[in-house]
Amino acid sequence: MTRPLLCPGCGEREGVRLVLGYPNAQARAEVERGDAVWGGCFMPYPPPPRPWVDTACRACGAQWSSEAKPSR
Numbered sequence: 001m002t003r004p005l006l007c008p009g010c011g012e013r014e015g016v017r018l019v020l021g022y023p024n025a026q027a028r029a030e031v032e033r034g035d036a037v038w039g040g041c042f043m044p045y046p047p048p049p050r051p052w053v054d055t056a057c058r059a060c061g062a063q064w065s066s067e068a069k070p071s072r
């Protein structure tokens, strides 16, 4: 299981991988276990600049990029 990341929004250690687009079987299993959050079937267009958000909080729903340094 992935260790949850610290959420920049609420401060809880509830940040898990954010799945965007149609989830494959592995991603779906992770979402069902609570190891990942499904962000929805849509893909934004045009694609946003990297680093794109890849982490979501299970507690408050905040989404952020694990590659970016927290701004506060």
Ligand SMILES: [Zn+2]
Residues within 6 Å of the ligand: 007, 008, 009, 010, 011, 012, 014, 057, 058, 059, 060, 061, 062
């Ligand atoms: Zn949070």
